[in-house]
Amino acid sequence: MKRMNRGWAGLAAVVLLSMAGVARAADGPERWLHVKVNSVGDGESVRVNLPLSLAEKILPTISHGDLHNGKITCAGLEMSGVDLRAILQALKDTPDNEFVTVQSRENDVRVAKQAGNFVIHVLDHQKSKQQVDVIVPMAVVQALISSGTKELDVLAAIRALKGMGDTTLVTVHDGTDNVRVWIDSRNTAD
Amino acid sequence: MILGKIAMGMLGTVVVGGAMLCSDGFVSVRVNEHSPKGSHIFFVVPGALAPIGMKFIPRERWNEVEKELQPWLHTIREAVNGLAEYPDTTFVEVIDRTNHVRVHKKGDSIVVDVDDPGETVHVSVPFRTIKSVVRELDEGMPPA
Numbered sequence: 001m002k003r004m005n006r007g008w009a010g011l012a013a014v015v016l017l018s019m020a021g022v023a024r025a026a027d028g029p030e031r032w033l034h035v036k037v038n039s040v041g042d043g044e045s046v047r048v049n050l051p052l053s054l055a056e057k058i059l060p061t062i063s064h065g066d067l068h069n070g071k072i073t074c075a076g077l078e079m080s081g082v083d084l085r086a087i088l089q090a091l092k093d094t095p096d097n098e099f100v101t102v103q104s105r106e107n108d109v110r111v112a113k114q115a116g117n118f119v120i121h122v123l124d125h126q127k128s129k130q131q132v133d134v135i136v137p138m139a140v141v142q143a144l145i146s147s148g149t150k151e152l153d154v155l156a157a158i159r160a161l162k163g164m165g166d167t168t169l170v171t172v173h174d175g176t177d178n179v180r181v182w183i184d185s186r187n188t189a190d
Numbered sequence: 191m192i193l194g195k196i197a198m199g200m201l202g203t204v205v206v207g208g209a210m211l212c213s214d215g216f217v218s219v220r221v222n223e224h225s226p227k228g229s230h231i232f233f234v235v236p237g238a239l240a241p242i243g244m245k246f247i248p249r250e251r252w253n254e255v256e257k258e259l260q261p262w263l264h265t266i267r268e269a270v271n272g273l274a275e276y277p278d279t280t281f282v283e284v285i286d287r288t289n290h291v292r293v294h295k296k297g298d299s300i301v302v303d304v305d306d307p308g309e310t311v312h313v314s315v316p317f318r319t320i321k322s323v324v325r326e327l328d329e330g331m332p333p334a
Binding site for chain 1: 261264265268269271272273276277279280281282283284285286287
């Protein structure tokens with residue numbers, strides 16, 4: 001009888017441990033937002049490593065300026081009667097495409113939808129030779145504008161970002177400065 | 191026999207008191223000024239003393255601090271609770287030709303290191319101490 005009880009206890013322990021393991025796996029690895037700025041000119045370097053779950057916890061507690069409950073009020077989103085939400089909704093439903101391509105002596109500009117991402121590429125041919133690449137997953141864009149016409153829902157965007165794989169969101173290169181903003185599951189920027 | 195009991199009682203008091211003082215960890219501050227006559231300050235105090243120390247803040251100063259911090263208490267509480275769950279990490283690091291600033295988590299403490307041409311500063315504050323201070327501020331503790 002004692003042996004049987006031990007067997008049940010062992011089995012229960014195995015089941016509980018397995019359940020704990022499954023629950024932990026379901027949580028997934030922590031996602032970190034990294035910002036890295038290297039300025040060759042003045043030798044400055046800035047690194048920021050922020051866990052997205054921490055941002056998710058803190059944002060709703062901040063009520064300052066235009067930021068309340070994780071949302072930023074932006075009166076400018078009305079954009080002279082243009083319905084930004086409708087445009088972004090249309091973008092979401094559109095297949096991958098190039099929307100804007102400008103090639104001039106001063107700069108090249110490209111706005112496109114590519115592999116589920118909203119992509120902006122700017123190459124400045126002037127002295128600085130600045131190159132800017134912004135890649136925002138459409139799910140994040142949708143989340144950002146999900147709460148209203150005059151608000152950007154930063155909290156929803158962070159939640160959407162948590163579901164993304166490792167991805168580079170912004171890169172800026174010019175003659176002296178390099179900026180990179182990206183997401184991955186490591187807690188260091190190197 | 192009686193002396194032995196008194197000694198045991200005193201020893202027990204010291205042990206329990208010491209344990210209570212150490213329960214919140216230790217705040218450490220180190221400041222080294224780089225000039226030849228610069229001062230070098232280093233102290234380590236039990237974090238549990240911080241809420242007690244707050245009672246000695248003059249009322250006018252207290253009102254200022256409370257007014258400035260009150261809107262951020264909830265944010266600080268959430269941040270501290272959240273930060274304690276993460277592995278040791280550098281959250282912010284700024285380096286230029288002359289300065290180095292680093293805000294990082296080390297064990298159960300948040301650590302700020304500043305190294306500039308004038309001085310080197312190291313401040314380490316346990317999360318539990320910050321929580322105690324926030325709790326006191328939350329309760330609107332009047333100064334003694």
